[in-house]
Amino acid sequence: MLLYSTAAVVFCIVVNCVHVESQGSLPLPSLSLHPSVNASDIEMFSTVKLLCAIPDKAPFPVAVFVSRADDPTENPEPWPKLQRADTIPFPIVMKPGMEGAYVCWYKSTRTKENSGLSSSVDLFINSLPKPLMFLLPSPIFPVGGSYIAQCETPDNEIRNITLSFYERQLPVSPGNENFTFIASRLLLPGEWGAKINQTNVFKSVELTCRMEVFYKGRVFQSISNPMKAIPDELPAHLYSGTRKSMSCAGYLLLRVKEDWTPICFQNKYTNNEIDLANIVCREVNCGHALTWNTYTTNSMNAMATPRCTGKENRIAECPIYNPKDCEKKLLHVTCSGALPPPKLSVKDHGSGPWVYIKSKESATLVCTLESHSLETNEWIYLTITYKGQELTSSRTSSDITGNIWSIEYGLPSDKREGEFACFARLSSKNSNSVHIYIYDPPSTGAIAAAVITTLAGAAILIYICVFRTSEEVVRSEPAVAVPSSSIEISQLG
Numbered sequence: 001m002l003l004y005s006t007a008a009v010v011f012c013i014v015v016n017c018v019h020v021e022s023q024g025s026l027p028l029p030s031l032s033l034h035p036s037v038n039a040s041d042i043e044m045f046s047t048v049k050l051l052c053a054i055p056d057k058a059p060f061p062v063a064v065f066v067s068r069a070d071d072p073t074e075n076p077e078p079w080p081k082l083q084r085a086d087t088i089p090f091p092i093v094m095k096p097g098m099e100g101a102y103v104c105w106y107k108s109t110r111t112k113e114n115s116g117l118s119s120s121v122d123l124f125i126n127s128l129p130k131p132l133m134f135l136l137p138s139p140i141f142p143v144g145g146s147y148i149a150q151c152e153t154p155d156n157e158i159r160n161i162t163l164s165f166y167e168r169q170l171p172v173s174p175g176n177e178n179f180t181f182i183a184s185r186l187l188l189p190g191e192w193g194a195k196i197n198q199t200n201v202f203k204s205v206e207l208t209c210r211m212e213v214f215y216k217g218r219v220f221q222s223i224s225n226p227m228k229a230i231p232d233e234l235p236a237h238l239y240s241g242t243r244k245s246m247s248c249a250g251y252l253l254l255r256v257k258e259d260w261t262p263i264c265f266q267n268k269y270t271n272n273e274i275d276l277a278n279i280v281c282r283e284v285n286c287g288h289a290l291t292w293n294t295y296t297t298n299s300m301n302a303m304a305t306p307r308c309t310g311k312e313n314r315i316a317e318c319p320i321y322n323p324k325d326c327e328k329k330l331l332h333v334t335c336s337g338a339l340p341p342p343k344l345s346v347k348d349h350g351s352g353p354w355v356y357i358k359s360k361e362s363a364t365l366v367c368t369l370e371s372h373s374l375e376t377n378e379w380i381y382l383t384i385t386y387k388g389q390e391l392t393s394s395r396t397s398s399d400i401t402g403n404i405w406s407i408e409y410g411l412p413s414d415k416r417e418g419e420f421a422c423f424a425r426l427s428s429k430n431s432n433s434v435h436i437y438i439y440d441p442p443s444t445g446a447i448a449a450a451v452i453t454t455l456a457g458a459a460i461l462i463y464i465c466v467f468r469t470s471e472e473v474v475r476s477e478p479a480v481a482v483p484s485s486s487i488e489i490s491q492l493g
Contacts, residue, residue: 025113026058026059026106026108026113026114026115026116027055027057027058027115028055028115028116028117028118029052029053029054029055029058029064029104029105029106029115029118030052030053030118030119031050031051031052031053031066031102031103031104031118031119031120031121032050032051032053032121033048033049033050033051033121034048034049034050034051034089036049037049039122039123040126041126041127042094042123042124042125042126042127043094043125043127043128043129044094044095044096044125044127044128044129044155044158044213044215044220045093045094045095045129045154045155045157045158046093046094046129047091047092047093047094048091048092048093048094048123049089049090049091049092050066050089050090050091050092050102050104050121051087051088051089051090052064052066052079052087052088052090052104052106052118053085053086053087053088054082054085054086054087054088054106055085056084056085058085058106058108058115059108059110059111059113060082060083060084060108060110061081061082061083061108061109061110062081062082062106062107062108062109063078063079063080063081063082063106063107063109064078064079064082064088064104064105064106065078065079065104065105065106065107066090066092066102066103066104067102067103067104068100068101068102068103069100069101069102069103069117069120070100070101072103072105072117078107081109082106090104092123094123094125095157096125096157096158096159096215098123099123099124099125100122100123100124101120101121101122101123102120102121102122102123103117103118103119103120103121104117104118105117105118125215125220126220127220127222128211128213128220128221128222129154129155129222130154130211130222130223130224130225131151131152131153131154131163131209131210131211131222131223131224132151132152132153132154132193132224133149133150133151133152133207133208133209133224133225133226133227134149134150134151134152134227135147135148135149135150135207135227135229136148136150136321137304137319137320137321138303138304138320138321139227139228139229139230139303139304140230140232140234140254140256140303140304140320141201141229141230141231141232141320142231142232142233142234142316142317143201143202143231143232143233144200144201144202144231145201145231146197146198146199146200146201147198147201147229148195148196148197148198149165149195149196149198149207149209149227149229150193150194150195151163151165151193151194151195151209151211151224152192152193153187153192153193153211156192158213159189159213159215160213160214160215161186161187161211161212161213162184162185162186162187162211162212163184163185163187163193163194163209163210163211164181164182164183164184164185164209164210164212165181165182165183165184165194165196165207165208165209166179166180166181166182166207166208166209166210167179167180167182167205167206167207167208168180168205168206169203169204169205170203170204170205170206170228170230171204172206179206179208182196182207183196198229201229201231202231203231204228204229204230204231204257205228205229206226206227206228206229207226207227207228207229208223208224208225208226208227209223209224210222210223210224211223211224230256230257232255232256232257233255233316234254234255234256234314234315234316235254235255235283235314235316236252236253236254236279236280236283236284236314236315236316237250237252237253237254237255237260237284238250238251238252238253238280238284238286238333238335239251239252239253239260240373240375241375242375242376242377242402243372243373243375243376247338247372247373248281248284248286248287248334248335248336248337248338248373249332249333249334249335249338249373249374249375249378250332250333250373250375251330251331251332251333252276252277252280252315252330252331252332252333254303254315256303261303262297262303262329262330262331263276263303263304263305263306263329263331264303264304264305264329265294265305265329265331272306272307272308272310273292273294273331274289274292274310275308275309275310276292276306276308276315276331276333277289277292277331277333278310279308279310279312279313279314279315279318280315280333280335281333281335281336281337282313283313283314283315284335285337286335286336286337286338286373287335287336287337288335288336289333289334289335289336290334290335290336290338290339291332291333291334292331292332292333292334293331293332294329294330294331294332295329295330295332296329296330297329297330303320304320304321305320305321306318306319306320306321307319307320307321334374335373337373338371338373338374339369339371339374339424340369340370340371341423342367342368342369342382342405342422342423342424343367343368343369343370344365344366344367344368344384344420344421344422345365345366345368346363346364346365346366347363347364347365347366347408349363357416362410362411363410363411363416364408364409364410364411365384365408365409365410365411365420365422366406366407366408367382367383367384367406367407367408367409367422368404368405368406369382369404369405369406369424370403370404370405371403371405372403374398376398376402376403377397377398378397378398379395379396379397380395380396380397380405380424380425381393381394381395381396381424381425382394382396382405382406382407382422382423382424382425383422383423383424383425384407384409384420384421384422385420385421385422385423386418386419386420387418387419391409391420392407392409393425394407405424407422
């Protein structure tokens with residue numbers, strides 16, 4: 001009898017007197033690891049899911065609990081009021097000190113009965129998360145530039161850490177496949193990372209960081225993902241999806257080694273699209289930026305963000321940063337060089353600055369834009385003006401060649417004489433202007449009379465010059481001025 005009482009007391013201590021004697025009459029739950037969890041590779045600070053299955057004969061509704069087997073109390077947050085048999089997931093964050101055996105049980109909220117404990121599941125840390133490796137301001141920088149290699153712990157609760165840096169030359173060739181040791185640091189309390197500075201860099205290297213942690217008499221190691229430090233000239237290019245040659249309009253790409261790559265934006269802190277747009281237009285000799293827009297991309301090789309002031313002549317002159325929350329976007333830029341001034345002409349009369357038409361002659365203005373940089377599917381607004389006032393504006397697409405955009409406008413009878421011009425909506429430059437004058441040529445008879453008069457005037461002039469000059473020499477008398485004949489052209493109604 002004394003032995004039985006002692007056993008009961010021991011049991012009550014183990015379960016903190018939570019489970020009443022009626023627990024034996026309730027079906028037991030079962031506890032297991034989620035299928036995605038590898039029990040032999042539980043990473044420190046990872047989240048492990050335990051599944052507690054409640055049998056269908058439980059006195060529902062029930063509250064479900066998961067806790068350490070050595071302390072099965074109701075302190076943990078339960079799954080409240082389960083109404084029917086189900087499997088409940090419980091996430092466990094594997095921090096230091098969370099290792100051990102886990103159990104689950106349930107309590108009927110109707111009868112207040114507690115079930116017995118499930119079979120235990122052991123959770124033990126046996127690997128480390130990778131350290132975080134960064135190259136600042138960016139893994140890509142101008143030739144002869146500098147960078148900082150920084151290695152950080154994935155969580156500031158880890159203790160007894162040593163961080164070590166390694167590198168190898170790029171490109172990898174036979175004989176230099178292995179990484180060589182650079183430096184290491186034992187982190188002091190409160191430290192969360194280490195860094196090395198590299199200056200005047202001309203060769204590309206690949207770097208990695210190894211983290212060693214002494215934990216409960218065991219040594220764990222993990223290695224960061226490698227990072228490439230690449231010095232390059234970083235020339236810029238505007239890529240057009242419809243143009244094969246270099247263009248003054250397109251998506252901004254930088255060449256890193258042999259690959260053209262989009263840039264990356266950190267819009268939370270940086271809003272320098274206009275600076276980038278103007279700089280790339282200058283770099284590719286296309287004037288200044290007219291429009292710029294960003295588009296999200298799924299490209300996996302997007303590089304870091306150039307932070308420019310707008311005064312640089314090349315993107316490579318800008319500090320280039322590698323933000324952690326980088327948004328991969330394409331920057332589309334249209335430079336002024338993509339939109340030369342359009343050309344205005346009068347149909348069948350050419351595009352000279354002065355055009356004469358007859359009073360009853362029809363006249364059609366033609367505004368033409370020729371560009372070998374705009375996307376061939378681009379729509380352009382072309383506007384024709386009369387004495388500075390808009391006559392017509394039209395949205396038009398390119399012709400079959402993809403290089404010509406044009407509109408036509410027939411002149412009304414009340415706007416046939418004066419200065420006309422046209423311009424493209426995206427361009428700040430107007431076209432050439434055309435002055436139109438009404439002019440009706442004289443009849444054939446009038447022309448013949450004018451010719452005869454001119455010939456008669458020429459004969460008189462010859463007579464005066466020859467014979468009168470001789471007479472002046474002999475008689476020394478002053479000359480008499482005789483005006484030559486002329487033709488006056490004016491509008492005939």
